[in-house]
Amino acid sequence: QKEVEQNSGPLSVPEGAIASLNCTYSDRGSQSFFWYRQYSGKSPELIMSIYSNGDKEDGRFTAQLNKASQYVSLLIRDSQPSDSATYLCAVTPSGGYQKVTFGIGTKLQVIP
């Protein structure tokens, strides 16, 4: 079982729709959860972090965490063509250092 699992996609949504990206993780003791956006040929950029169960909203982005189900999601409202990128779910495990474990990433395509 992979430590962080994501569907690689592509996920295609029409402009203006809600894009829903999902991620599961295997380490029940995981501490922190992140969503990164990576444009083709560029490095990852942190867009959301979440640490406790529930929802966290930042602009058009909402991260959702359910530790009991070991599930993290990212909702992007009013999707724009500029949101087209690969979205990486990342987790820091239980333990003393900052190793960040990434999923394979989900490629999102927003169709104008």
Add this chain to the structure above:
Amino acid sequence: ETGVTQSPTHLIKTRGQQVTLRCSSQSGHNTVSWYQQALGQGPQFIFQYYREEENGRGNFPPRFSGLQFPNYSSELNVNALELDDSALYLCASSLAGSADTQYFGPGTRLTVL
């Protein structure tokens, strides 16, 4: 753009050679992590340095080694290059104990022929 810089941008080496990649941290950041990102994959954690000491290592062989300098800049060294080492190598700096301050540099694209 983040304040993390990496050099070189691109590099082509042949199998068996050695390579050194460099990273300068964002101002105020004392921790550096290195990741390998193969095409179509997520970044894989290689190791992390804090206060010039290795502070954690992923599932990479000893031919991957690193250094951190007093100014928090860092090097990644790879010996005996293999074809599978072809990847984007990412450096990320952060404050110790604070993964949500992790900022990535632009990466070095290594091609091994």
